[in-house]
Amino acid sequence: MDLLQGLKKGNKRAAAKLITMIENRTEGYQDVLKEIHKSSGKAYVIGITGPPGAGKSTLTDKLVKEIRKQDKKVAIIAIDPTSPFSGGSILGDRIRMNDLSLDPGVFIRSMGTRGHLGGLSVATKSAIKILDVYGAEYIFVETVGVGQSEIEIVKSADTTVMVMVPGLGDDIQAIKAGIMEIGDVFVINKADRDGANRTRAEIEMMLDFSNSEFKPAVKMAVAVDNKGINDIIDEIERHKEYLMKTDKYHHNRVTSAREEIVEIIKENITDKIFNDHLISSQLAELTQKVVKREIDPYTAGFNILKSIKL
């Protein structure tokens, strides 16, 4: 509870320790989350996503430095594609060397994807709440991949910035199909490269097909040279104003809360399966039967469900 006091006073170490507690699912972590929920919900959450090689980390750094000029407290959560088998962190190291980490008004944290015992989207939402209570006014959530889980994660952001890059070839078609309705702001980074205008035109064409009320703009940037950053911030601001004056802001938060509850329920069921000795041995036994084709996995699943006591 000392940690909670520290957190509410804006103590960085308390925030870091509480996030670790949630990642490791240390005894009592649910009590912490119950306790802070009522004080959370104030921070504005910005998702940064896009394919590998788009320069998302650099862009995030520049956006944060710009926002820091307004003296607002900022937090960055970098979703790190840690190996699902052995753990380990690469992005973390990369970020730790960053000069942003010397700024006392910036909190940086990388979070790994550690298998599916305890989904990353629940852990990310919990970390967002902690950083919200810690006092961050803007929380950036940066993903590395652009897969389905990453989409789930950025869906809980208030504004999502989709970072594209020239030269993705045919795959841009597939990427665009997956992300069109996720992006609120589109950025072509590394826009000094060949093909930037073509990529922009392609994205704009796809956006024309969208029938959503808010029309996202496509902004050009060269993040490494600090070019186009203010334009992107203005566009984030325009989207924020749109959310605030319609009921979309509230609507999105309801959707996100509903998903969080369902994820918590599923997480709890998984816990029961793996932590209950009887159920986990039943699972091991039925798995063998499924592999030997003596029973099918649906029958196995329904048998286990009957043993779970809610």
Added chain:
Amino acid sequence: MDLLQGLKKGNKRAAAKLITMIENRTEGYQDVLKEIHKSSGKAYVIGITGPPGAGKSTLTDKLVKEIRKQDKKVAIIAIDPTSPFSGGSILGDRIRMNDLSLDPGVFIRSMGTRGHLGGLSVATKSAIKILDVYGAEYIFVETVGVGQSEIEIVKSADTTVMVMVPGLGDDIQAIKAGIMEIGDVFVINKADRDGANRTRAEIEMMLDFSNSEFKPAVKMAVAVDNKGINDIIDEIERHKEYLMKTDKYHHNRVTSAREEIVEIIKENITDKIFNDHLISSQLAELTQKVVKREIDPYTAGFNILKSIKL
């Protein structure tokens, strides 16, 4: 049941209709899966994954054409990053134009990621079973992204081919961290581009750190020119032989079956939440309270759990 008869005789239309039935979770789909489970498990499953722009589709096409020379029946499942909101398919169209689709010995299907009601990894495993009973000797599962869900999907493959490409910049570090232990065969595609040797050296260096018994090789390819294809097939074969002569093949299938059962249990819980009128209204009501900060999502989740009858 006519469809099941057709499937066992190797009827393409029956296979396609049954996969659609599973995707849409049409009444009776679980009975189909129960029925076919005992006849499945013969096909060899090859996962193809890697970052966008690596040329995975082209490589898959060339590998399949080579395998077809041995007159083996092949199926391809392309995991399509359909928008989680509105559906739609891009990859499907792209693939349908492909000349492979004219080969009667090749079955091609794209599968979309349609939100989380019914996880894609369960649906993919079910489609693999259908194509197995249909008579495919090799089943290729090609992902588009390289995120966490995609990793879950290729984890159920017997051999996973990781396709990389020169020029990913710094992001290659992050990608490598996420995929190192997933890949059984590494391919540098578009190896006529600058930086191919450097990318190869970087991957080989990371593989040197691995302490797994099987040492994956890194193969160079230019799939579009059909270069390096036979080498990759030999390497898939070498991995297959390794799996078969150790207990790894069986061990992997046990892991995969266990995960399938757990996924089925979670899917069933989600179904109960959304299909039971009382529970879904309870969820709606508690969601509002969570948004208003009157209660926290954990308390909401536990209350709902109490109402679910297993």
